[in-house]
Amino acid sequence: MTRVFSGIQPSGELHIGNLLGALVNWNKMQDDYDAVFCVVDLHALTLRQDPEVLRKNTIALAQLLMAVGIDPERSVLFVQSQVPQHPQLAWLMECTVSYGELSRMTAFKDKSTRDSTDFVSAGLFTYPALQAADILLYDTDVVPVGDDQRQHIEITRDIAERFNSRYGETFVIPEHRIPPAGARVMDLQHPDRKMSKSEGESPGTVFVLEDLKKVEKKFKRAVTDSDMEVRYDIEAKPGVSNLLSILSACTGTAPEELAAEYEQYGPLKGDTAEAVIEVLKPIQARFEELAADPAETERLLKVGADKAEAIAADVLARAKRNVGLLG
Numbered sequence: 001m002t003r004v005f006s007g008i009q010p011s012g013e014l015h016i017g018n019l020l021g022a023l024v025n026w027n028k029m030q031d032d033y034d035a036v037f038c039v040v041d042l043h044a045l046t047l048r049q050d051p052e053v054l055r056k057n058t059i060a061l062a063q064l065l066m067a068v069g070i071d072p073e074r075s076v077l078f079v080q081s082q083v084p085q086h087p088q089l090a091w092l093m094e095c096t097v098s099y100g101e102l103s104r105m106t107a108f109k110d111k112s113t114r115d116s117t118d119f120v121s122a123g124l125f126t127y128p129a130l131q132a133a134d135i136l137l138y139d140t141d142v143v144p145v146g147d148d149q150r151q152h153i154e155i156t157r158d159i160a161e162r163f164n165s166r167y168g169e170t171f172v173i174p175e176h177r178i179p180p181a182g183a184r185v186m187d188l189q190h191p192d193r194k195m196s197k198s199e200g201e202s203p204g205t206v207f208v209l210e211d212l213k214k215v216e217k218k219f220k221r222a223v224t225d226s227d228m229e230v231r232y233d234i235e236a237k238p239g240v241s242n243l244l245s246i247l248s249a250c251t252g253t254a255p256e257e258l259a260a261e262y263e264q265y266g267p268l269k270g271d272t273a274e275a276v277i278e279v280l281k282p283i284q285a286r287f288e289e290l291a292a293d294p295a296e297t298e299r300l301l302k303v304g305a306d307k308a309e310a311i312a313a314d315v316l317a318r319a320k321r322n323v324g325l326l327g
Helices: 016-029 051-068 085-094 099-103 106-114 122-136 147-167 212-220 238-251 255-259 265-291 294-323
Strands: 003-008 034-039 076-079 142-144 175-177
Touching (some): 003 016, 003 122, 016 034, 016 142, 016 238, 016 265, 034 051, 034 294, 051 076, 051 265, 051 294, 076 294, 085 122, 085 147, 085 294, 099 122, 106 122, 106 147, 122 147, 147 294, 212 265, 238 255, 238 265, 265 294
Parallel strands (some): 003 142, 142 175
16 A cells, blocks of 8 residues: 655644645545654754643644544554654765755755744754655655645655665655645735744634634634625635635635635635634544543554554664665
């Protein structure tokens, strides 16, 4: 069966962009793929973390993934730092990628210049090597990420192909696959940019675990435009199109079809809020159940880590043997 791998950082609260753009598709993939999903806590260390907050966020994110529908019985769900092969293979990846390739990564250039402090960790520069290790350790065939992550998959492919060329066939070359429609969820107040996990109490970001009355208010205050025509046109009507896109992701109806059902913005905002709330209700209820028993979550993650390590150990051993390291 085709193997799919994806990971998510335990930093910031998950919003409906994460949910509708990625996690809903993760859930569906469990039926059609050999699915491996990871909470990538080592990547979070590229920025300074409060240890207790990081531990808490890691458990909470795993619980939220399960609340969304990721089933530890149908998928391998684990925490990155509990599988030691990740940082071990990352070193081999660092020795296979060039300084020039890493320096051209858009994410590093953006984050290093945006950081308000003078400290930019070396990990922020080299983390594409760890990300490559994350993917290659599981003989991954498909990596489902948005188009903004294409560069990261391309460098992973480049590293794997170079390693294979130098040392013999070692790694499966992964394919970048953009998830189906529903991935485009923008900020409700600034529809020209995506929702952000780091925005805190932003009126334009709707969080998965947010109070449902607040969710309703945020949609009612969503930015639209002044001409009052409901039409799906991302360039000319970004605010209205964002609402239609979100409603489409919740209902399964194409945004162009939905647009024909509305003559005013008010009903569109109200219906979108209601649809989102209906999606969030069972997730929030399940999350509360899981949050009441963190020990069980930790047990399930340990089981997942053992499953992951059984795969990763074989791949790392193959890479070490081919590069000339002793077993």
